[in-house]
Amino acid sequence: MPAKDFNRRSFLRTSAGAAGGLAAATFWADATLDAAVQNVNRNSKPSDLRITDMRIAVVEKAPMLCPILRIDTNQGIYGLGEVRDGSSKTYALLLKSRILGENPCNIDRIFRKIKQFGGDARQGGGVCGIEMALWDLAGKAYGVPVYQMLGGKFRDKIRCYADTTESNDPKIYGARLKARKDQGFTWLKMDLGIDLLKDTPGTLSHPLGFVPTMGDRTQHMFTGAELTDKGAAMMGDFVAQVREQVGMEVPLSADHFGHIGVNSCIRLGKALEKYNMAWLEDMVPWQYPELLKKISDAVDVPILTGEDIYLKEHFIELARMHAVDILHPDLATSGGILETKKIGDAIGELGVPMAMHFAGSPVACMANVHCAAATENFLVLENHSVDVPWWGDLVEGVEKPIINHGFITVPETPGLGVTLNDEVMKKHLREPGYFEPTNEWDKERSNDRLWS
DSSP states (O other): OOHHHHHHHHHHHHHHHHHHHHHHHHHHHHHHHHHHHTTSOTTOOGGGOOEEEEEEEEEOOSSSOEEEEEEEETTSOEEEEEOOTTOOTHHHHTTHHHHTTSOTTOHHHHHHHHGGGOOSGGGGHHHHHHHHHHHHHHHHHHTOBHHHHTTOOSOSEEEEEEOOOOOSSHHHHHHHHHHHHHHTOSSEEEEOOGGGGTTSTTSEEOOTTOOOOTTOOSOGGGSOOEEOHHHHHHHHHHHHHHHHHHOSSSOEEEEOOOSOOHHHHHHHHHHHGGGTOSEEEOSSOTTOHHHHHHHHHHOSSOEEEOTTOOSHHHHHHHHHHTOOSEEOOBHHHHTSHHHHHHHHHHHHHTTOOEEEBOOSOHHHHHHHHHHHHTOTTEEEEEESOTTOTTGGGGEESSOSSSSBTTEEEOOOSSBTSOEEOHHHHHHTBSSSSSSOOOGGGTTOOOOOOSOO
16 A cells, blocks of 8 residues: 555544544545645646647548647647547637637536537537547646546446448458457447348339439438338348357447338348347438337337437437437537536436447547546447557557457546657648647637527
């Protein structure tokens, strides 16, 4: 036992024995106050912290585009955040003038000031990236990891599942998923789309000329594409061959079915029931809760949605309706660390678990890890970068490899727990320059008030 701990505990026992419960309680209150500030960064006075700058460096092929932002302060400490994968850095830059001069430790205050500028899917990326960086700054200022500021942790390691390269050959796809299991992953996920059927007559009915691709901007219910019984059975057989290789015990989720109608979603769900799927993801857009509930009520397979929802209200509505079985926020869209923790807590009260969607750099990864650690009803966190050899090298300060046998260890260092490896970062930038000045965004202003 460290000498400091021994002396403190010995004194506690002596005080309790000599002066009784009241004196011990009084001392413990004083000791608690002392402990609350003993790890504060003495180079920083949190009450005097002010935001002085925000700059961005854009990493590409990680495998997604990852705009990483840095918020600087008047005391030399900085915070790291990330705009959602595949998004524009402009979503964050347009908010710079609105956070300059603010105390970054006032996270909720700043979030409420800027959240009106976020939106669903990638449009939430700027608000969320800034929110992540504020938590990183506050943790550094007070000398504690982010999860501790959220109320502590429920787990020391975060379970992950990995995106796996697709194949139209079920034996090849099954082997790739089996390799994930052999790597230590305890939860698997596959893509299972109607593109598998395009060369097989009698499996899919659709308007002539329709091409079954995920890039179609027509929503599922409006394409006129429907699975036949033969098509649903063929997709079920594909999963059966995958299950032969990975076994029935490991959770196996599925996504990217294609833009098919509600009745086809039900037909496919029923065809997959006997393969014990962990969830079927985004069968129709999340904006149609009644349709999601129709699918959920009709099949004995968990239904999931949520990666494109901004802020907690729609998550709570979906949970209250029991429109889906599992909700799946992407922290870089849903509102950031605290809002996602609120989502988990709220839907947990309604009996709904939370998985987490993620496809960014290790910066946003650690934001997810801290939130997952602090949220009781968390299930599993996605990662798209297992096959990117330099992904983990973008940062320093955490256990390597970051994903070790399917789990990420929760950092115990202040803030998010990572610093950037500048040398590796510079090798993978989309554009010249590294955290270049963004002075052109310093004075972007308007009357932002939403009420008269």
